[in-house]
Amino acid sequence: MPFGLDWLALHVMALGLDWILGVARVVADWPGSVRPVVAPGPAVLPMIAAGGLFLCLWRGRARLAGLIPMAVAVALWSQTQRPDVLIADNGTLVGVMTVEGRGLSRDQGAGFIADNWLENDGRGGTQADAAQRWPGAVANRLAEAASDVGPMIHVQGKRAAELLTGCEAGQIVVSSVEIAITGECRVFDPVMLGVTGSVALWSTSDGLRVETARERAGQRLWLGASPARPRLALFRFPSAQ
Numbered sequence: 001m002p003f004g005l006d007w008l009a010l011h012v013m014a015l016g017l018d019w020i021l022g023v024a025r026v027v028a029d030w031p032g033s034v035r036p037v038v039a040p041g042p043a044v045l046p047m048i049a050a051g052g053l054f055l056c057l058w059r060g061r062a063r064l065a066g067l068i069p070m071a072v073a074v075a076l077w078s079q080t081q082r083p084d085v086l087i088a089d090n091g092t093l094v095g096v097m098t099v100e101g102r103g104l105s106r107d108q109g110a111g112f113i114a115d116n117w118l119e120n121d122g123r124g125g126t127q128a129d130a131a132q133r134w135p136g137a138v139a140n141r142l143a144e145a146a147s148d149v150g151p152m153i154h155v156q157g158k159r160a161a162e163l164l165t166g167c168e169a170g171q172i173v174v175s176s177v178e179i180a181i182t183g184e185c186r187v188f189d190p191v192m193l194g195v196t197g198s199v200a201l202w203s204t205s206d207g208l209r210v211e212t213a214r215e216r217a218g219q220r221l222w223l224g225a226s227p228a229r230p231r232l233a234l235f236r237f238p239s240a241q
Contacts, residue, residue, distance in 0.1 A: 040073075041077070047070065051067060052070065083201055083202055094143070096135060096147045098135050105154040114127040140163060141157050141159065148203040154174045156175075165182065167184075171183075174188045195214065
């Protein structure tokens with residue numbers, strides 16, 4: 001390098017790197033070269049890593065014990081259940097799980113969120129295709145659907161919010177703007193989502209299970225003090241007029 005001859009070695013290195021990248025590009029273009037898998041639970045990858053390290057680093061037949069946590073992790077992975085409903089942290093997108101895969105309330109917009117949901121579901125595909133699986137009707141930027149957790153209504157924009165003036169008990173209303181409606185439905189709008197972050201819903205034998213991004217992440221220094229809210233106040237219930 002001090003004599004300006006480093007390009008000789010770098011050129012030889014480049015030949016090998018170009019070959020590796022060329023092979024990667026060719027293989028990536030093959031049909032079916034990428035197969036999405038369901039995102040595992042938080043315990044799966046640490047168990048696989050721990051078992052693999054034990055298998056590689058230990059000596060003798062005892063190292064085969066590393067296969068046990070790896071096998072348990074694979075079993076847990078195969079039983080992963082994705083949320084029945086996903087709600088974006090800004091209320092601009094809702095995803096409902098169907099037999100064919102997750103249906104999305106919009107065919108465009110919030111593309112990064114949509115791609116992540118579909119990838120983590122292990123389905124892949126495009127947002128437009130997923131919007132075709134939305135199990136309900138979409139009209140006037142108001143998407144309605146049936147889900148395992150109850151009837152869903154996704155309100156997109158101020159005009160749609162003005163059209164929806166009331167709701168019924170058991171319904172879940174998601175809005176991209178702050179909304180004022182009457183009824184006993186459960187409302188997720190920017191006011192509530194600003195506290196919870198994105199939301200995942202499951203239908204269980206014990207009722208509705210709710211997991212929020214804020215609960216999963218915990219209190220972080222850069223989030224500041226969170227407002228004191230009781231856990232039961234996960235939903236904002238409009239007051240009946």
